[in-house]
Structure formats: structure tokens, C-alpha cells
Amino acid sequence: MKMKKAGAIIFVVVAALFLTCLDAGAAQIKQVGILDTMSFDGAALEYSFLTYSRCPASQHRASVRFSPEYKSYRGTKKVVSFTVDLFDAADSCDRPEKDIVVSAKINLYDKLKSELKNQIDKGYVIDPDYVLWLPAVRTSPMGKAADTSGATTAEPAPSAPQTVQTPDKKTPAQSKTVKVALKQYSTRWHCYLQKNDGARNDGFNGYGSTLEDARNDAASGCFRTNNPHCTAYSRHPDHTVCNVEFQDTGDVKLVDYDRDQIPKDINIERWECMLRKNDGARNDGFQGTGTTEEKARKDTISGCRSTNNPYCEQYAVDDAHTKCVAYASAQNSTPQVRWTCTLWKNDGARNDGFEGTGATENEAREDTIGGCLSTNNPYCKEYSRDPEHTKCTAEIVQQ
Numbered sequence: 157m158k159m160k161k162a163g164a165i166i167f168v169v170v171a172a173l174f175l176t177c178l179d180a181g182a183a184q185i186k187q188v189g190i191l192d193t194m195s196f197d198g199a200a201l202e203y204s205f206l207t208y209s210r211c212p213a214s215q216h217r218a219s220v221r222f223s224p225e226y227k228s229y230r231g232t233k234k235v236v237s238f239t240v241d242l243f244d245a246a247d248s249c250d251r252p253e254k255d256i257v258v259s260a261k262i263n264l265y266d267k268l269k270s271e272l273k274n275q276i277d278k279g280y281v282i283d284p285d286y287v288l289w290l291p292a293v294r295t296s297p298m299g300k301a302a303d304t305s306g307a308t309t310a311e312p313a314p315s316a317p318q319t320v321q322t323p324d325k326k327t328p329a330q331s332k333t334v335k336v337a338l339k340q341y342s343t344r345w346h347c348y349l350q351k352n353d354g355a356r357n358d359g360f361n362g363y364g365s366t367l368e369d370a371r372n373d374a375a376s377g378c379f380r381t382n383n384p385h386c387t388a389y390s391r392h393p394d395h396t397v398c399n400v401e402f403q404d405t406g407d408v409k410l411v412d413y414d415r416d417q418i419p420k421d422i423n424i425e426r427w428e429c430m431l432r433k434n435d436g437a438r439n440d441g442f443q444g445t446g447t448t449e450e451k452a453r454k455d456t457i458s459g460c461r462s463t464n465n466p467y468c469e470q471y472a473v474d475d476a477h478t479k480c481v482a483y484a485s486a487q488n489s490t491p492q493v494r495w496t497c498t499l500w501k502n503d504g505a506r507n508d509g510f511e512g513t514g515a516t517e518n519e520a521r522e523d524t525i526g527g528c529l530s531t532n533n534p535y536c537k538e539y540s541r542d543p544e545h546t547k548c549t550a551e552i553v554q555q
Contacts, residue, residue: 345370
């Protein structure tokens with residue numbers, strides 16, 4: 157899809173939220189805040205920024221993500237803008253930390269085309285005059301805009317609306333909903349197999365996207381010892397224990413919640429707000445952070461006051477000027493797994509097949525015993541541990 161369809165795309169420079177540092181394995185991923193230089197020609201976005209790192213600039217890797225803004229109109233949900241979020245990643249390096257300047261170049265045109273297709277595939281309509289919000293360029297201590305004279309555009313792009321907004325004397329409005337940035341998790345199965353045959357070479361880890369894959373992976377390690385029973389061991393609860401592992405992907409998902417109904421299992425670590433005067437001045441966009449939304453909004457005021465605008469306090473509490481996001485450091489309730497096992501006596505009786513559930517495989521197997529015992533079969537406990545009599549599955553029930 158072309159970047160310009162029925163109307164003109166408006167390119168606007170806006171300050172991104174504060175740096176967010178997430179530990180994703182060995183790499184450190186940081187959201188880039190204000191840039192030192194930026195050039196955009198309608199396709200390639202080139203930029204540089206100052207950061208503190210143990211790695212040289214050549215080992216830093218750039219990536220981009222688009223955050224869409226939706227509005228509903230007569231039953232149609234439209235995408236009216238995209239915020240460009242830039243990220244920087246670097247592996248751990250064994251050298252002293254110091255300030256470095258990282259330069260990067262991203263083909264924003266191709267990535268935006270992919271994002272537009274993604275939104276259309278989800279059923280959204282793209283507003284022909286949608287706005288693309290680019291990261292802000294750092295200003296000097298005196299408030300003058302940094303030099304961006306090298307920036308060019310492939311085709312003339314209309315300037316951002318410069319309407320001067322006069323504050324309403326009434327109480328500023330705040331929306332009923334608030335955006336919460338939730339950490340995203342990936343899942344994988346982990347099985348640990350032990351032969352228990354007295355050999356020194358024992359204990360094999362297996363991993364996979366499914367339970368079956370993880371069992372097979374554990375069995376493959378066991379097979380290297382020439383033990384002929386590895387497959388059977390990988391299915392037997394006396395030899396193999398399997399669990400789901402949840403790993404922080406380093407990504408966040410913005411979810412809208414009612415201000416008064418944020419789920420109790422979400423632990424909010426901080427709030428980040430961005431105040432924009434929208435008065436046509438080049439020096440606009442002031443960040444604030446705090447442990448509560450109120451503190452984060454107040455934190456934006458000092459930057460705004462440096463421009464001598466008399467309405468900063470009112471702007472800070474007005475959603476028309478200040479946007480806030482709550483960042484959840486973690487969810488108090490991590491995704492859960494439910495095991496389901498079914499025990500079959502296979503004795504020819506009509507009353508057969510007893511289901512058990514639990515948070516672990518052992519709990520689910522034990523839960524099958526009660527139903528079996530109601531038939532007065534003396535081998536129910538043995539059957540519950542025997543894979544030939546009891547089959548088990550597992551599913552993630554919360555994520």
C-alpha cells in the first residue's frame with residue numbers, strides 16, 4: 157500500500173515516552189527517547205542519539221514499532237495516527253560504560269506499509285489523512301530546536317496543525333479510560349528426564365513449543381547413553397517432570413482500562429506522561445514520570461513553564477494536552493497451566509474413564525484416583541501413575 161492514498165499524510169515531530177529498559181536474555185533493549193539528529197526523506201529515517209553503554213556504537217541494533225491510535229465513527233473503527241517508537245539493542249560487552257553516539261537508518265516506508273496491511277487485516281479502516289508521529293529532536297538548553305536542516309522529504313508534506321488552543325475555564329476533562337503497558341511473555345515447555353539407572357550420565361533437559369516436543373527433546377538426550385527405554389521414560393511421571401516456562405519478551409502491549417477498574421493483578425511500576433501545549437511553538441512536548449498518574453502529570457509542568465506559557469498547570473490535567481501511560485513492571489498473576497488426566501482401568505467394566513485436573517501433572521493424576529476407587533478396583537493408584545492407563549494433557553488457561 158502506498159503511503160499516500162486518498163489524502164496527504166501529515167508528518168509531525170512529537171516527543172516519545174521515557175526510556176524503557178527491558179532485559180530480554182543477553183541483549184539490553186531500550187526505547188529511544190529524544191533524538192539528537194533526525195532526517196526523513198519519506199522512505200528512510202536516519203537518526204542519532206546519545207546513550208550510555210558498554211558496547212561500541214557498531215554493536216548497537218535498531219528496530220521500530222508503530223503504536224496506532226483508533227477512533228470510531230458511525231460504527232467504523234479507523235486508524236487515525238501512528239506513533240513511531242524506536243528501539244536500540246546491544247549485547248553485553250566487557251568494557252567500561254561510557255557515553256556514545258549511536259547512528260541508525262531504518263526503511264520506515266516499507267515497515268509502515270507492512271503495518272498498514274496488518275491493521276487492514278485486523279478489520280480496521282485507515283484514515284486517508286492519518287498522522288505519523290515521529291520522535292522528537294533534542295532541543296538546546298536555551299530551548300532552541302536542534303539543527304534539522306539536513307532533513308528532506310520525498311514529497312511536500314503539510315505542516316502539523318498549528319491551532320492555538322485557548323484553555324477552557326471549566327474543569328479540564330480526563331477520559332474514563334487509561335492506557336496500561338503490559339509486559340508480554342513467551343511460553344515454552346521444559347521437561348527434565350532422569351533414567352534413575354545408577355549411571356553417572358543422567359538428567360536430560362528437553363525444550364519445545366509443545367509438551368510433546370519437549371518430551372521428545374528430553375528423550376533425545378537420554379538416547380545418547382544408549383538406554384533403550386528413553387521414549388517410555390519421557391512419558392512416565394516417575395522419570396520425567398514437565399512444566400511451562402514463561403519468559404519476558406521485552407515487548408509491551410498497550411491496553412485500555414477504565415481508570416477505576418484496573419485489574420488488581422496488574423502491578424503498576426510507574427506512570428509516564430507527555431504534555432503538549434499545541435500553541436504552534438517549536439519548543440513543545442514535555443515529559444513527566446512518577447509513581448502515580450498525578451505525580452507524572454505534575455512532573456510535566458516544569459518543562460512547560462520554561463516556555464512562559466501561563467496555562468501549563470491546566471494543560472497537565474487535561475487529556476486534550478497530556479497523554480499518560482501506566483507501565484506494569486509485572487503481572488502479579490503469571491499465566492497458569494491446567495493439567496487434565498483421564499484414567500482407564502481397561503477391565504471391561506461399563507463404569508470406566510475417570511478425569512482429574514490440577515496445576516501439575518502429579519496433581520491431575522492423583523485427582524483421577526477418587527473416581528476410580530468408587531468402583532472398588534484395588535489398582536487405582538498404580539493405574540494413575542501408569543501411562544498405559546492414564547493419559548495427560550495440559551493447556552495454558554491465563555495469559
